[in-house]
Amino acid sequence: MSNKMQIELTHIKIRDLYNGYEDTAENGVKGFGGKLDIRPQYQREFVYKEKQRNAVIDTVMKGFPLNVMYWVKREDGSFEVLDGQQRTISICQFVKGDFSVDYHYFHNLPDDKKTQILDYKLTVYQCTGSDSEKLEWFKTINIAGEKLTDQELRNAVYAGSWLSDAKRKFSKTGCVASSLGDKYVKGSPIRQELLETTLTWIFPTETDKEGNPHKSIESYMALHQHDEHATKLWSYFESVINWVKNTFPTYRKEMKGLEWGLFYNQFKETDLNPTALESEIKCLMEDDEVSKKSGIYAYILTRDERHLNLRAFTEKDKRTMFERQNGVCPSCSKTFEISEMEADHITPWSQGGKTDLANGQMLCCSCNRIKSDR
Numbered sequence: 001m002s003n004k005m006q007i008e009l010t011h012i013k014i015r016d017l018y019n020g021y022e023d024t025a026e027n028g029v030k031g032f033g034g035k036l037d038i039r040p041q042y043q044r045e046f047v048y049k050e051k052q053r054n055a056v057i058d059t060v061m062k063g064f065p066l067n068v069m070y071w072v073k074r075e076d077g078s079f080e081v082l083d084g085q086q087r088t089i090s091i092c093q094f095v096k097g098d099f100s101v102d103y104h105y106f107h108n109l110p111d112d113k114k115t116q117i118l119d120y121k122l123t124v125y126q127c128t129g130s131d132s133e134k135l136e137w138f139k140t141i142n143i144a145g146e147k148l149t150d151q152e153l154r155n156a157v158y159a160g161s162w163l164s165d166a167k168r169k170f171s172k173t174g175c176v177a178s179s180l181g182d183k184y185v186k187g188s189p190i191r192q193e194l195l196e197t198t199l200t201w202i203f204p205t206e207t208d209k210e211g212n213p214h215k216s217i218e219s220y221m222a223l224h225q226h227d228e229h230a231t232k233l234w235s236y237f238e239s240v241i242n243w244v245k246n247t248f249p250t251y252r253k254e255m256k257g258l259e260w261g262l263f264y265n266q267f268k269e270t271d272l273n274p275t276a277l278e279s280e281i282k283c284l285m286e287d288d289e290v291s292k293k294s295g296i297y298a299y300i301l302t303r304d305e306r307h308l309n310l311r312a313f314t315e316k317d318k319r320t321m322f323e324r325q326n327g328v329c330p331s332c333s334k335t336f337e338i339s340e341m342e343a344d345h346i347t348p349w350s351q352g353g354k355t356d357l358a359n360g361q362m363l364c365c366s367c368n369r370i371k372s373d374r
């Protein structure tokens, strides 16, 4: 393989890590002469407890080793912290004087103690390689400490101008995507869930000839990594939400968290009548036979009854009907054991049939199959 992944063991002095340290809303947290993204902008903040934070400083002051950290090396030579973010921030904040340990701020320490801290060497694995190699590697090492989500891992691999713009729109509390789609899409922007959902919609998973799913989000991100902006993704998201609002103007809480993008992809060209749809939705919402109300929207578009989890006969109902028929299948007139029979709605739900004893019968398995296939 020409693009072989490399993992290099390095030792970084705290003095070099702290050089250029800044923590701003606009740029996130940076260090290492501005070349290291300790926490990229709009990434979620983990809450690091005072005890954990102080333990890191205590370890450094005693000169004991900290666990290995992992940095990702980008194409332009800059880095991103993949594992060790909180420890790195704790060290930088202590040196800056943001907090004290045992009533000592960094600036209260004697000079030799300060020098000892600044000369302390962190063990850092720097990883370079193709994007897919890095992603696999991250998934493997992402075992200790705060778990990164799949999308956070992808963001580490496919960093670039496209991602920065996408994060601005999808990954910030109160971002435009959240303001527009909050009532329809589940998930937290800061945990990258809104971005992830939109990516699964714009580039849905397909299976290859062997039936393996494509890693579609990764393909999309790789394809657009160096685009200047993510306007296409944003326009797509806007179109999805506007289509939902125009097609289903009456809002119900069951609409939150549905796969709207996939519906949009499939039905955006279909001529749908919002008034007719709404009166049908209203009936289905009131229909006791429909157990899964959130499935009504998928049903109304696809006409697949499985989305509705229609009520089924209970074991008790089945026994009553079986005894009532004396074990005889009304369709073929043969006698069966109850285990060889299945419950059937005489009039199906789609024609107004209910799940009650008056509309029920036991059919033998083969007659039931023949009836369902009609």
Ligand SMILES: [Zn+2]
Pocket: 329, 330, 331, 332, 333, 334, 363, 364, 365, 366, 367, 368
């Ligand atoms: Zn039969």
